[in-house]
Amino acid sequence: MEEMLWVEGGRPLTGEVTLPAAKNSVLPLLAAALLCGGPVTLRGVPRLADVEQSILLLRALGCAVHWPGRDLVVQPPSARPDGTLPEGPVRAMRSSVFYLAPVLHAAGRVSMPMPGGCDLGPRPIDIHLDGLVRMGATVCWQQNSLCLASPPAGLRGADITLRLPSVGATETLLMAAVKAHGATVLRGAACEPEIVDLARFLQACGARITGAGSPVVWVQGVPQLSGADHAPIPDRIVAATAAAAVAGAGGQLLLRGCEEDQLGPVAQVLRNAGCEVASGPDGLTVARGGPLRGVGRVYTGGYPAFATDAAPVVAAGLLTAGGASAFEDTIFENRFSCAEGFAAMGAKVQRRGRALEILGPAQLHGAQVAAPDLRGGAALAVAALAAQGQSRVAGLGHIRRGYEDIAALFCALGAKAGYCQPGG
Ligand code: UD1
Numbered sequence: 210m211e212e213m214l215w216v217e218g219g220r221p222l223t224g225e226v227t228l229p230a231a232k233n234s235v236l237p238l239l240a241a242a243l244l245c246g247g248p249v250t251l252r253g254v255p256r257l258a259d260v261e262q263s264i265l266l267l268r269a270l271g272c273a274v275h276w277p278g279r280d281l282v283v284q285p286p287s288a289r290p291d292g293t294l295p296e297g298p299v300r301a302m303r304s305s306v307f308y309l310a311p312v313l314h315a316a317g318r319v320s321m322p323m324p325g326g327c328d329l330g331p332r333p334i335d336i337h338l339d340g341l342v343r344m345g346a347t348v349c350w351q352q353n354s355l356c357l358a359s360p361p362a363g364l365r366g367a368d369i370t371l372r373l374p375s376v377g378a379t380e381t382l383l384m385a386a387v388k389a390h391g392a393t394v395l396r397g398a399a400c401e402p403e404i405v406d407l408a409r410f411l412q413a414c415g416a417r418i419t420g421a422g423s424p425v426v427w428v429q430g431v432p433q434l435s436g437a438d439h440a441p442i443p444d445r446i447v448a449a450t451a452a453a454a455v456a457g458a459g460g461q462l463l464l465r466g467c468e469e470d471q472l473g474p475v476a477q478v479l480r481n482a483g484c485e486v487a488s489g490p491d492g493l494t495v496a497r498g499g500p501l502r503g504v505g506r507v508y509t510g511g512y513p514a515f516a517t518d519a520a521p522v523v524a525a526g527l528l529t530a531g532g533a534s535a536f537e538d539t540i541f542e543n544r545f546s547c548a549e550g551f552a553a554m555g556a557k558v559q560r561r562g563r564a565l566e567i568l569g570p571a572q573l574h575g576a577q578v579a580a581p582d583l584r585g586g587a588a589l590a591v592a593a594l595a596a597q598g599q600s601r602v603a604g605l606g607h608i609r610r611g612y613e614d615i616a617a618l619f620c621a622l623g624a625k626a627g628y629c630q631p632g633g
Contacts, residue, residue, distance in 0.1 A: 210631050214602040214616060216593035217625035218575060221460035224622040225492075226451045228443035228467060229255035232611050233518075234403045235441050237380045238410055239263040240307035242283035243270060243315055244388055245414050247436030254281040254441070255613040258606065262298040266308055269295045270315065285436075292316030300325040302610065306334055306377055309357060310364075310385035313346060318358045320351070328543065328582060336371055336378035343367040344385055344393070366391035366430055374399040374424065374511050380407055386428035387416040395426040401512040406442045413437035445471045446611070449519035450587050451618065452476075452495040453526030456484050457595035461496040462622060469493055474515040475523055478504050482527055482534075503532030503569060510539050520565075521547050521588035528556040528592055530569045537564035547585035550578030554589075554596045573597065580604030583611045590615055594624055603631065 230253045239260070242249040254260060254276070264274045264281075271286030292312055299305040305324040312319040324334070338348050338357075344367045345360040366389045371378055379399040384407075386393035398404070400422050408421030414434040420426040448464050448471050455462040456479050469476050469488050476486045476493075481504045484497045504527060509517040517540040524536045528551055538544035545565035551558045553576040557568045575598030580586025586608040593600035602608070605628070608615055616626040 211603070212605050212628045213631055214590055214605055214608065215627055215629050216590060216600045216602070216619065217598070218458065218573070218594045218600060219597040220458065220624070222455050222458045222462065222594065222619075222622035222624055223460045225463035225465050226618065226621055227465045228447055229253060229613060230441035231403055231406070231444040231446075232257055232259060233376075233446075234406045235260060236263060236304040237307045237384070237403070237407050238439065238441055239267060239283065240304070240311050241384055241407060241411060243267065243272065243285070243308070243311035244384060244411075245285055245434045245436045247285065249283045249436045250438040251281045252438070252440040253279050257613055258610045259302045259304055262301045263304065265298040266294060266305060270312065286315065290316045292318040292320060294319065294321035296322050303332065303377070306337060307380060307384070309337060309341065310381050313341070313357055313359045313364060313385070314388050318356070320354050320356045322354055336373070336375045337381040340369045340371070340378060340382040341385055343369050344389055362390065364389040366393040366428070368394045369396065371395065371397040373397070376401050376404065376511075379404050379426070383407060383411070383418070383421070383426065383428065386430060387411050387418065388432070388434065389430040391430055393428040393430070395428070396424065398424050398426045399511055400424060402442055402445070410437060410439045413439060443467065443471060445473065446516065446518045446522075446584070447618070448472055449475045449516070450522045450591060450612070451622070452479060452486075453522045454591050454594050454619065454622065455495050456482060456497050456501065456526035457529065457591055458624070459497050460622070461494060463492055463494050465492040467493040473513055475519050478507055478515070478523060482530055501527060501530035503527070503530045503534040503567070505533065506535045506537060508537050508539055517541060517544060518584050520544060521584045522591050524565055524567065525551065525588035525591035526595070528558070528567060528569065529571055529573060529595055530567070532569060534567045534569070535564050539563070545585070546581035547588045550576070550581075550589040551592055553578050554592050554600065556592065575600040577601045578603070580607040583607050587612060587615065590619070594619060601629070
């Protein structure tokens with residue numbers, strides 16, 4: 210039986226958090242390691258379920274992977290891989306899509322089922338595939354497997370306009386372009402910091418990229434890439450989660466070494482709710498002494514707008530606020546499946562279309578709830594910190610995809626939280 214998270218809520222939090230490397234950087238970086246002719250070291254990698262699944266994929270492709278402490282080392286395969294990806298890890302996470310381009314370069318072909326991941330509504334991969342086709346790949350379906358092949362001479366550069374600024378597709382096409390023949394232009398690219406991080410890593414390996422982090426990215430393909438030693442950027446969604454926890458429960462948090470940029474619009478929303486967010490010599494402090502107030506309507510969007518992944522956790526921190534708040538997700542249809550768990554804790558919430566509407570004030574109480582997905586699960590845990598009494602959150606497997614040890618994160622802030630067996 211899968212463990213559950215328990216949280217004894219209703220007490221203010223005080224403490225500090227040092228952010229781990231960002232999951233959304235580490236996962237594409239691990240796939241990109243397959244493009245490299247030498248060893249790749251990634252520093253400070255958290256032990257996330259999705260990282261474990263990525264390692265299974267890399268090993269299946271012939272890479273040697275060592276992860277003795279926090280630093281993860283990937284050695285390139287000694288022989289040309291076969292290009293067929295194992296079903297288990299592919300279906301366990303959306304990020305298996307990142308292997309399309311690197312495996313095409315390494316094996317000339319790739320075969321895999323549709324990637325899995327959080328159920329946030331339809332998550333097609335047409336933008337990834339259309340871009341790869343523009344670079345010369347052929348795509349077909351065979352017995353529920355997606356099969357791609359590169360032309361005999363390899364992928365070639367192309368001028369590609371993305372239908373919408375997909376983060377994953379921008380990363381896929383960047384990885385395809387760095388070793389393609391000739392030049393590639395990506396127009397309408399996503400601008401997330403994790404894309405800039407991937408580009409910096411690839412540049413350290415010898416790739417020629419300009420414009421990453423802007424909507425137009427230019428790449429001049431090179432025949433070979435070396436390995437590199439890279440420290441991925443800190444996890445801004447973990448930062449938002451810890452900040453939201455303090456907003457909900459009250460108290461004070463130091464995000465050590467963090468700058469306000471990393472919270473982005475989350476900082477302003479928390480200020481509007483009555484929190485103090487201030488930069489200091491040691492990092493960013495987030496504090497809440499007085500009552501919370503509603504923040505009106507917040508729209509998520511691509512960077513630098515309010516991150517969709519931060520919406521459920523920040524909403525969780527504001528469930529007790531007096532007045533109205535609403536979070537409308539413009540990226541995913543089904544972002545707020547956590548609403549049911551919020552309601553079970555006494556929150557006055559309603560889902561309307563893609564939005565979660567909150568009408569406070571509300572008194573939260575402990576409840577037994579189930580994580581519907583990764584960020585929705587973290588959001589229930591954040592809500593539990595603000596609720597009187599004990600809560601239990603089932604579906605810990607979702608949360609462990611993006612938080613190494615969420616109970617330890619909360620305990621570092623003085624919370625009472627841990628893991629238990631169901632019924633224990
Ligand atoms: C990445 C993040 C995820 C975050 C999301 C949006 C990683 C590992 N995951 O996911 O945490 O929530 O960005 O910031 O970095 N779409 C298509 N066709 C495609 C690709 C995407 O229609 O080929 C749509 C999606 O269904 C979604 C929207 O575009 O509605 C944005 O998705 P995308 O930016 O691709 O998200 P991911 O890369 O999957």
